[in-house]
Amino acid sequence: MRVILTLRHWQIFLLLLAFYFAIIGLLTLTQFELPEIPENFIFSWITMTVYPLLLGLGLYKYVVSASEKAVKEFKTFIIFCSIWTVAFFCNEMLKSQIGMEDSQQEMHPPSVIVRIVALLAYLKFIQFPSRTINSIELKREAGLWEYVADSFQILCWPLCIWWIQPRINRIHDKKMKTGQA
Template identity: 25%
Template sequence: MINKFLNAKHWQLFTLMFGIPMLLQIVTMIFMFTDVDSNGNLDQTGVLNTFKLFPIIMFLYTGLLFGWFWSIGIGLQKFIPTDIKMKMKKFKIFFFIPLIYILFLLVIIGTTFYGFSSGNNAVGGIVGKMLFFIIPMHLFSMFCMFYLLYFVSKTIKTTELKRTVAFSDFIGEFFMIWFFPIGIWFIQPRLNKIISEKSTNGNDAKNNA
């Protein structure tokens, strides 16, 4: 799976992460605003049904984004010089905290839209009771996400330069990954090049042996 992410083309990842979800959202909005009664009012049942796609879209997007982060953070480690130590344990911890938190929120949202709870009051009660947990977890998850941006961008630059890097060396990569829909068009070709060069060098070494 890691190699599939690293070898994927930029347009493929963009289509999966943004193209398809955006298309689904557009279709959802079209159906929502065309589903009106004779008085011009939106059908509440129809609106609720269209929003059932939201948890699915977010689940797919989250899976792809975190899968991409994991593939870079883990998959490129074998290309980094052995004398350079990356904080892998910290990366893994900070990786799973926001992932679990986001999935937890999606489960709550999904139970609302798909009728597994007794209604909005039940969900509201759950959220209210866990408010003191959700707020700090949300803030800490945001911090973890910024660390993932930091670690992933640092990993890319370290792999390319083959030396210890400072934040000033990979600040460009940091912001490109932060503004992901744009940055992926520049970052992913570089990942493809890294994998291609390493594969070529590996094959040459085997042939020379």
């Protein structure tokens, strides 16, 4: 987890591209058939989940107030990561079981419910890293309007790494200099 705090934004972007081409190449060269789960699904789930998860786990130790509230928020972060993952996989299974294309599936009631749950869980999931970044920078608990912009930047993955990662590097470098890492 410390690695994500030290990598520069261009390094993460290159790793992301290499990872994508490795997945596509591996699935293409091995003739590994996944009829229900396309390779874009695997790639999108991993990239949408791993970066915020590593940010939350890596920056949690730098939080100014290590109170019970911070511990509760961290546990909630992990729970919403699990809910997001389950809902994401359930949506893909529903899509394969129903046998419809995305345009036809939009109004299917079970799929709509699962998608709403997945969206809400993901929004709550990315809230923790963005709040943590702002709380560390402000040296106090960040309010909703102070971290909502960072939450939307994380939604714009992979573009968010060009704005958020330099801030994370500054936080990590500052904590390393003060000996808090």
